[in-house]
Amino acid sequence: xxxxxxxxxxxxxxxxxxxxxxxxxxxxxxxxxxxxxxxxxxxxxxxxxxxxxxxxxxxxxxxxxxxxxxxxxxxxxxxxxxxxxxxxxxxxxxxxxxxxxxxxxxxxxxxxxxxxxxxxxxxxxxxxxxxxxxxxxxxxxxxxxxxxxxxxxxxxxxxxxxxxxxxxxxxxxxxxxxxxxxxxxxxxxxxxxxxxxxxxxxxxxxxxxxxxxxxxxxxxxxxxxxxxxxxxxxxxxxxxxxxxxxxxxxxxxxxxxxxxxxxxxxxxxxxxxxxxxxxxxxxxxxxxxxxxxxxxxxxxxxxxxxxxxxxxxxxxxxxxxxxxxxxxxxxxxxxxxxxxxxxxxxxxxxxxxx
Numbered sequence: 001x002x003x004x005x006x007x008x009x010x011x012x013x014x015x016x017x018x019x020x021x022x023x024x025x026x027x028x029x030x031x032x033x034x035x036x037x038x039x040x041x042x043x044x045x046x047x048x049x050x051x052x053x054x055x056x057x058x059x060x061x062x063x064x065x066x067x068x069x070x071x072x073x074x075x076x077x078x079x080x081x082x083x084x085x086x087x088x089x090x091x092x093x094x095x096x097x098x099x100x101x102x103x104x105x106x107x108x109x110x111x112x113x114x115x116x117x118x119x120x121x122x123x124x125x126x127x128x129x130x131x132x133x134x135x136x137x138x139x140x141x142x143x144x145x146x147x148x149x150x151x152x153x154x155x156x157x158x159x160x161x162x163x164x165x166x167x168x169x170x171x172x173x174x175x176x177x178x179x180x181x182x183x184x185x186x187x188x189x190x191x192x193x194x195x196x197x198x199x200x201x202x203x204x205x206x207x208x209x210x211x212x213x214x215x216x217x218x219x220x221x222x223x224x225x226x227x228x229x230x231x232x233x234x235x236x237x238x239x240x241x242x243x244x245x246x247x248x249x250x251x252x253x254x255x256x257x258x259x260x261x262x263x264x265x266x267x268x269x270x271x272x273x274x275x276x277x278x279x280x281x282x283x284x285x286x287x288x289x290x291x292x293x294x295x296x297x298x299x300x301x302x303x304x305x306x307x308x309x310x311x312x313x314x315x316x317x318x319x320x321x322x323x324x325x326x327x328x329x330x331x332x333x334x335x336x337x338x339x340x341x342x343x344x345x346x347x348x349x350x351x352x353x354x
Contacts, residue, residue, distance in 0.1 A: 079113045079120070087117065091124050097248050099124065136176055147171035150324065152349030164189040164197070166347055179207040179215070187345070197345075199225040213243035217255055219277070226266050228343055229336035233263045235299065237277040249285030254278075259299060265336050275301035289316040305333040314351060322351040 079087070083106050090098035103121050107114040136144065150168040166187045173180045182204055189197035203221035210216065219237040223230075239257015259277040264270050282294040296309040312326035329344045 077112045077116060079116050080110055083110060083113065083117060087120065091121075094128075096125070100248065133176060136174070145171050145173045146354060148351050148353045150349045150351045152347050154348075161193070162189065162191050162196075166349065168349075177209050179209065181205045181207070197227055199223075199227070207241065213246065215241045217241050217257070219259075227339075228330065228332060229266055229339040231264050231266055233261065235259060235261045235277075239277065251281075251283045253281040255281075261299060261301060263304065267336055271303050273301045273303050275299045275305075290314070303334060307331045320353045322353065324349050324351050 083102065087099065087102050090102060099121050103114075103118055106117040147170050148168075150170075151166070153163075153165045155163050164187075166185075168185045169183070171182045183201065184203075185199070185201040187197055187199040189195070201221065201223050203219065205217055205219045207215045207217045217237075217239060219235070221235045223233040223235075237257055237259035239255055241253055241255040243251065243253050245252035256276075256278045259275040260272070261275050262270065262272045277297070277299055279297040280294065282292075284292045284294075286292055291314045293312045293314060294309070296307070298308075299306045308328070308330045310326055310328045312324055314322050314324045316322050324347075326347050326349070327344065328347065329342065331342050332339075333341065335341050
């Protein structure tokens with residue numbers, strides 16, 4: 001068998017050599033086949049399906065008028081009619097305390113409009129301040145005086161005939177930087193035709209305002225009270241004052257400074273001395289229409305010190321009229337021989353404010 005296979009191979013014709021170009025093509029053929037086994041492009045089943053759609057038409061332009069019409073109407077906050085009416089009424093009356101009260105409770109009643117109420121009140125105050133400043137600048141020295149006049153009296157008859165009269169004028173003028181105060185007071189009493197009390201006071205006090213609370217003051221005062229042992233007394237003082245309390249219905253002013261006093265006594269002697277002066281001025285509204293007042297001053301010196309206190313309750317009657325009940329106490333540390341060191345008087349009077 002083996003012999004037959006060898007014989008067949010020998011008998012087969014020898015292969016013919018291919019031309020060089022064919023040989024190069026055959027040599028390159030296996031490379032092309034190998035590249036074909038690793039395709040450059042993925043197979044069809046591995047490619048995602050791409051859907052090509054026609055271009056959509058351009059959208060129509062927006063109609064802003066229709067869009068705005070569809071939006072809900074948002075209105076800015078407004079002051080409720082009830083609060084506005086109360087606020088306008090308080091402003092028309094010039095009631096600053098009433099305006100403050102409305103602003104305070106507007107935050108509780110309608111928080112949304114609270115800022116508008118506050119802004120309106122602030123604008124009103126600013127406008128009043130500008131108008132007041134302009135009025136003060138253009139006013140004369142005898143204009144813009146405000147104050148109060150107090151008058152009281154009594155008459156009794158029977159076992160003794162007693163007649164008493166008292167009067168006080170307290171005037172103040174507020175300027176941009178200066179405050180001027182003038183005080184005049186008179187007390188007269190006669191018992192059975194004989195004068196049993198006689199006192200006169202006249203004072204002037206200019207103040208220079210440093211700020212809303214602090215000020216520098218000067219004070220000049222004349223007194224005559226022979227029943228306290230002196231025919232006349234002159235006092236001059238300068239110093240500093242400060243508004244300790246500035247609240248609705250409660251004010252407190254304190255003053256302190258050096259002073260000089262000269263006293264002419266009824267026994268013909270005269271006394272001059274340096275002193276220290278201090279004063280307290282308190283106004284306290286207890287309830288609407290009822291005010292407690294306390295005015296006190298003291299001169300402390302080596303020879304004779306003086307303390308004077310006036311406490312009062314004032315009740316509003318009608319319009320500018322009020323009724324006042326006061327108690328005055330005056331103490332002299334070294335009165336002349338035969339005189340008491342303490343004198344007091346209780347007074348009922350009517351007060352007219354303007």
